[in-house]
Amino acid sequence: MEFDLSEDQRLFGESLSGFLQDRQPLEALRRMAEPGSGFDAGLWDGLTELGLHGLLVPEQFGGAGLGVLDAAAAAEALGGTAAVVPFAASTVMATLALLRLGSPAQQAAYLPGIAAGEIRIGVGFAGRTGQTGPAEARLDGTRLSGRISGALDAGAPTHLLVCLPDGRAVLTGAAEAGVSVSSHRTIDRTRPVADLVFDGAAAEILGSSNRGPAALASVLDAGRVVLAADTVGAAQTMLDRAVAYAKERAQFGRVIGSFQGVKHACADMATMLEPCRAMVWYAAHAQDSIPAEARLWACQVKAHVGDVGREVARISTEVHGGMGFTDLLGLHYWFKRIAFNRQALGGPERCRHDAAVEQGWIVA
Amino acid sequence: MEFDLSEDQRLFGESLSGFLQDRQPLEALRRMAEPGSGFDAGLWDGLTELGLHGLLVPEQFGGAGLGVLDAAAAAEALGGTAAVVPFAASTVMATLALLRLGSPAQQAAYLPGIAAGEIRIGVGFAGRTGQTGPAEARLDGTRLSGRISGALDAGAPTHLLVCLPDGRAVLTGAAEAGVSVSSHRTIDRTRPVADLVFDGAAAEILGSSNRGPAALASVLDAGRVVLAADTVGAAQTMLDRAVAYAKERAQFGRVIGSFQGVKHACADMATMLEPCRAMVWYAAHAQDSIPAEARLWACQVKAHVGDVGREVARISTEVHGGMGFTDLLGLHYWFKRIAFNRQALGGPERCRHDAAVEQGWIVA
Amino acid sequence: MDLRLSEKHSALQADLQAFITRYAAEAPKAGGGRKRPDARTLDWQKRLVEHGYAARTVPRAYGGFGAELDVVELAVIADAFVQAGVHPGLSNQGISMLVPTLLEVGTEAQRQEWIGPTIRGDVIWCQGYSEPGAGSDLAAAQTRAELKDGHFIVNGQKIWTSSAHYADMMFLLCRSEPDRPKHQGLSYLILSMKTPGIEVLPLRTMTGRAEFNETFFTDVKVPAENIVMGRGQGWHVANITLKHERLMLGDSNRLTQRLHKLTEMLQRLEVGGEKLIAIPSLRDRLLQLQGEVFAWRAHGLRLLTDQSRGVDSGLRRLITKYGATMLCFRLSSLAVDALGTAGLPYEVESETVEGDEATTWHVDHFYDIGLIIGGGSSNIQKNIIGERGLDLPREPKMIGVAAGRN
């Protein structure tokens, strides 16, 4: 019985954090975030060298062949630094979709490029995640049409993965004829969402046959776990910064952290947040190794961590007082990172709905 | 524009509080509450003299001819002192049912007895309030059969009022053949609930014709408002006592109310509770004078005040520390009074459901 | 309990209807962010003052309408403009804070000079209170004012000076007597923003807009007579001003309007062909918030009644800022949740440009955090509620902290 990250996982997370803190101090974050594409070529290349993009790609295709727990450990580091890099969809979901639905030929065609950082795949869902806004797509043979909003990691994609309600997934090039990608800056300038419009675009169905909705659902589950991990990292940064500020800022002749009002607020954040880390680990481990619990935990971790994240974000900002509300400290990048994670791939309401369905408490 | 209790209403509430504080100090409360019947003959007679039971009975029948707002002001005093006396159902709902559904003859037959304190009417609902437990009744001609749980103010009733799902209400004597009343002590020893079993009991339908569900629903609405008022009174007492305790109890060489942990807890209670008082007044006034808003406000005040009450009850007990948890200070009588009010005539979930139906947000 | 209007108030309501019908076409567009009022707005403001629909209780001697204070009248007036969606006149810190302060403690000369132009919108004020090191602890202000040859020489920095970039004047809390105990060393000055040595820099917030400024003072000369009350009495004056700000922030009408907007949106938008209000978890949150807003709405009526009677509402007033700002945040939280992924795109270019529905809700959501913090954070509010409202003891004096500095 060992419930913990492995030494390797821990070290990878730490080296990722270290790299990002080094490459993305506040001024760099502002600069990279401003365009709102969620992509910075220099940072991307550095992360390719660190092996981030090939994390889940099997070794035979040039990756590290690791699992969702490793991705979660990485996501915590990315959230902790508000990293301007596509990951949850582009790296985790797209790779898993290829692994779980793709044919051997498709895996051989795309996975090496993902690991090498040459392929970046934006991901859109037609239905299924409870997203608001249009989410319709239909396939005529291999021609894709429709309109999907809220696509993730599609600020600078080379390809697009579209998940259909029947459990099939299709891949298409982002520059193909009949494909239009409009990326929008979001509240979280570190990650955009995109509207995808397909007008009879040539598309490739993953796998030779329909593997059924379960395989594709597991890709969504993994994406939810990874976003929750990102929130835990971001919320931890907000807690750490609130504590540091409370030790340093003085009012009424005292360091404010010595007032119970502030001290107890910090204690509340820690009490909410700390168990979320273990919850993410368990949920991620379940994706890798406990299929019977994988979906329920994915729904619950996305919902619960989303709620905790909002609370921590608010309280940390309050502890910072007016400074937290300004742009001066940049604290809001984490506030908004958490807010983005809360909504993407289904908010708490939708995830709890899915958890109820999974347990047979309501009919889908 | 005058949004306040009238001088008369305020004075009546105060004299009621004064009387009850005098007649029902903690030791008397313990003694009266112990049997759990929610009825104490001595106290009842005193309150008859004060005019409590005839509050809503028209003057021609010996009452004061007042409205739901007056009843709410009285209920706040009753809740504030955890008074061992039937009121919400026996006095308010039964009187209103007679006024709104009863024939002139029925009004003349029962209302004088209510005002004189000679008639006490327990009230049970078949359906409608979302109560758990059996709630079925059927009428064959004037013969009532069925089983209703959770009846209010039926610890020492002379009569029983049964509200049927079709909007009719029937009256029967508590000692009639075919009527069985089993009263149970509840968590709140100041008020019982009863199981009513009818086996072809002779019953009298209120009014000559079916006035429709709306009239009876308005009786339920008034009952909900009055229970919310009772909670506001009880919660105010818990807040007042917490504040008093915080000023007097010292730990770590300081009066505990000087610690922000305790001070802010008291501030939270006040911030939640104080607007509830105005909300109760508005909701009660709406029962008397704003029919278009009466039902929505009744549902909302019952739900919201129920939630606030639970929070205040918990926080006040926490402020009292171990003493709050013991029986020594008797604080728990108010805790449980609030808990009882929360459940009776529909908990917050049910009341919000009703509020949604009222606004057309869901179909009943 | 009587929610009907009196004859006098009904008559006022009828007058307002007539006024609005006749003049609404001349009104500027409502809303539009904080910028210097344009000519159309100034004309409108003057018309409102003339009819007593603005500056109603300011004495005629100072350019106002000179009516007796009747808060129900004020509520009727505010309500008429909200209902009609017509610009209700200027609302700025000069009108809401400086004018009542001068009426309470200004000299006759100060009143004569400043009140008229301020209520007409010809003079715009900004507030110089907070400093980077003096936020919650406003009395710790360190901006220095040294009296030399008939002038105060001001040096230091203020923050949160919202309209400083276009204001004509500032009211300023500064330390003129550095050797006296903390609360007794402050003075309250009024000064022109055109005085040499003042630099105003925009301060961006998490909304992405520069709603505020930082203002820097380098040897700024302020005539000695520009002081309100005496030297060392600045803390007293500032508190008169703040009293008016805290009332502004706790407005229950804003809660009701926001609830309506939210309800309308949940009834209109769909996800997967289903109205948002049909989703039980969203609907239940809306119902809970409706209950809370109802409570505050009724509470607002009670406060209005207190005020109309000249009763100090005490605890009832002290809870409003904390309670209402937290509830506002919960309302906007539900809105952004309901908008979901489709609500994430966000473009805020400037304060004067209105955004799309989602951006507007997010701006409100972020700004709500600012409102929770500004004008006395929640922790400060809870101290005030506990100490002034419930009479709980203050923190004991600390060892190692000079008593005079607290």
Place this chain on the structure above:
Amino acid sequence: MDLRLSEKHSALQADLQAFITRYAAEAPKAGGGRKRPDARTLDWQKRLVEHGYAARTVPRAYGGFGAELDVVELAVIADAFVQAGVHPGLSNQGISMLVPTLLEVGTEAQRQEWIGPTIRGDVIWCQGYSEPGAGSDLAAAQTRAELKDGHFIVNGQKIWTSSAHYADMMFLLCRSEPDRPKHQGLSYLILSMKTPGIEVLPLRTMTGRAEFNETFFTDVKVPAENIVMGRGQGWHVANITLKHERLMLGDSNRLTQRLHKLTEMLQRLEVGGEKLIAIPSLRDRLLQLQGEVFAWRAHGLRLLTDQSRGVDSGLRRLITKYGATMLCFRLSSLAVDALGTAGLPYEVESETVEGDEATTWHVDHFYDIGLIIGGGSSNIQKNIIGERGLDLPREPKMIGVAAGRN
């Protein structure tokens, strides 16, 4: 990450299965409130100790099983008894608090005398810590112990002495050096409850049961050698004891069990022909609580791993009491809400009588309040989390409060 059991632990699990299969019939009924263990329970306890399923890590020299500490083993053992619904052996303050304290700081003679009989259940202990005036501020204890002719003479009053009415012995925190600073004036004594001068009165709580007692001391003579560690070291000893209590209270298995019980009930009960779980607002609350319990369950696995490695969990451990007791209250709150009106009837006659489903939930609900308060209230816990877990500064010393008394 490896949630599988090692070979050694799988073997232990198999042994437990065999043991339970063979002996379960001899086990007393599980639960049943706090009363003196009967003969059947004592026999069962002795069998458990013999097999190492109780007092597993207590050295053989003191009557235990003498195993090395392996918390996973302890978890496997606890789990096996819970799963089988078989009595897991005695759990009382003597075993969980006094024994580890004596093992850590007792004399050899004290260990020899008390550990064996305590783990076998032959000697029952109660805890004499809190006083009416010393609850959160335990170090303010005023119960006096004066050394005279080789005996401490004890006078004063203790509260929350749960099993005092049937206990053989008490461990007592008392003030033996009244002239020394607060925390240095305490001693930790052990004494027989049969000593003349002790009076035990039942203390009823809001559950309606007398789960606790008050204990009064009048010139109670305690032999001088009955002290643990030295005079003035009582605060140190008491903290060793408390460390073990706080761990007990924050048990995440209890949360999981309660969630299961609650879920089962919502799936079983109906209102108006509809299962409670089909009511969206109840179901959504259950789902939220399930998420919270999942988080604490995973967190519990992390703590177990820390312990199995001998790592101090620090902040991770400090948050458990506050977090878990508040969550427990929310779980029982949903239960009583779901029971609704039908759940209101309430009869609690004694600690040893089990109630109906509704009464049981209400008792839990009330008792949860006690658990939030007991063993360090939420405010105390939040101070501990902030100061020890997050390294935030303590409150400054107060003027007018003798430094030594803090």
